[in-house]
Amino acid sequence: MSAEQPPLIAAIEAGGTKFVCAVATGPDNIVDELTIATTNPKETIHAVMRFLSGAKAKHGPFAAIGVGSFGPVDLDPASKTFGFITTTPKHGWQHTDLVGPLKTQFKVPVGFDTDVNAAVFGEYMWGAGKGCDPLIYITVGTGIGGGVIVNGHLLHGLLHPEIGHLHVPQPSGEEALSKECQCPFHKSCMEGYASGPAIMRRWGKKASALPSDHPAWEEVSDVLAHGLVNLILTLSPRRIILGGGVMHQAHLLPLIQSKVARFLNGYLQLSEITRNTDTFIVAPGLGDRSGLLGALALGQGALRLKMKK
């Protein structure tokens, strides 16, 4: 390997449905990749380890690992459970140590954050969010989650953003089986109305099987637009990126764009909101790769941090 070539980094996008693993020197040079179905922690983490060990044998050692994980996760480096998935509703995954096994086996720096913080970081570095700060990335899929960049840094605090559970006005449509949402914790939150499983339970069909004129879309777009309104009123972002499986229905993004403007109803006189919502609320620039490439960026970040020390 020549001195100029950027170092090999391992990237793991740890999702509730699948783990995507790769080794790469940059977003345009992924040298190996594997998708693993998310089953139980033991089996899934074992499959990740096997892929990484194999990739190391084939392509040489990697200098760092980046992990973007579903959550909630513990991001406090001072905590005993740093690098754990904590109180997730995902069966069997509560209190799972993700970073520990990686550090023990590979002995390289590990950059760790939420899946959606990884995704917003990927989009900020190489995608639809370049130069946009504050920047929000939201995935609408198996769950709903969001990552946030403010002043060039991922937003952490007591914990990390948990945007999927934003409490919103109940949708106005009368067709749904229940006014209350499907979330086991809340009565009227985004994820409880607009995640893939919530749509399935509320309307009896998968999002991809619902025609574009189905009343479900009025409800889903209502709820997501109300959530976006709240994020705009709180973070004043320069761009919002909407990804995830539910957003693959192409009619959904324009519905959300127009409702955000309608719900704000002229309160914020900004052309981005009143006229140019199509460049303000956008699809990911990296397609479905935001999370994986974001994990790569987290790995690069962990390496830079080690170099500084």
Add this chain to the structure above:
Amino acid sequence: MSAEQPPLIAAIEAGGTKFVCAVATGPDNIVDELTIATTNPKETIHAVMRFLSGAKAKHGPFAAIGVGSFGPVDLDPASKTFGFITTTPKHGWQHTDLVGPLKTQFKVPVGFDTDVNAAVFGEYMWGAGKGCDPLIYITVGTGIGGGVIVNGHLLHGLLHPEIGHLHVPQPSGEEALSKECQCPFHKSCMEGYASGPAIMRRWGKKASALPSDHPAWEEVSDVLAHGLVNLILTLSPRRIILGGGVMHQAHLLPLIQSKVARFLNGYLQLSEITRNTDTFIVAPGLGDRSGLLGALALGQGALRLKMKK
């Protein structure tokens, strides 16, 4: 004046009801102060100018001015309308230049931000938010607004936080005259239910005249707690400070504290939220002086910025 003494700064808290003006060398040494009723822009700004000119004649020149203003305001230094109050619902105050006249007359640096960003800055420097980052300050009064600190900086973006208009689930009580809120822009936003004037219109009495067991308080605390839930899920703050006239009703803060925990319903397993809400959601450390002292801090900041150049 000795070389060690900190410089004299002028501070203006520009509110929808009153303008509080002071000249001070620090939070514990306010040498002059005047409260002016907010009438129309010409009259009010004239009264401010007269106070500042008088204070200058009496106490000597000030090195900078800090202004925290009701809004929305234009905070973009590159904008032609920087330092203006822009699309405010406050009658007569749309597109009012606040910073221009001050700069023209006094020829010193002017630090300018929203009233609530000033307040959160004041509380972060000297009040109940010392060392807490992210930090949120919310005032519940004539209007509802919030200021935010992230990574030691006031949160700006495309505009600035406009937290008062967060869209929340409609309150569950049946007693109110209308389910929809009082905001001229929105149907179910915090300010439209829980600001002083909204309470007056919804219940026919001032907040201070409603007994603590009046159903209005269930509604007001419902709405504010839902807003706080959304802020917690978005910004993951280390502390939230609630100020403003409506919060003077001492029974309101405990109601909100318990409802935030109830509405989150165990989703975030953090002791700050599940057990210690009384140190997580708190009253201002500076009482009603957060905004004024924050304006002082903004003035000090503007002076530091000038020194650096």
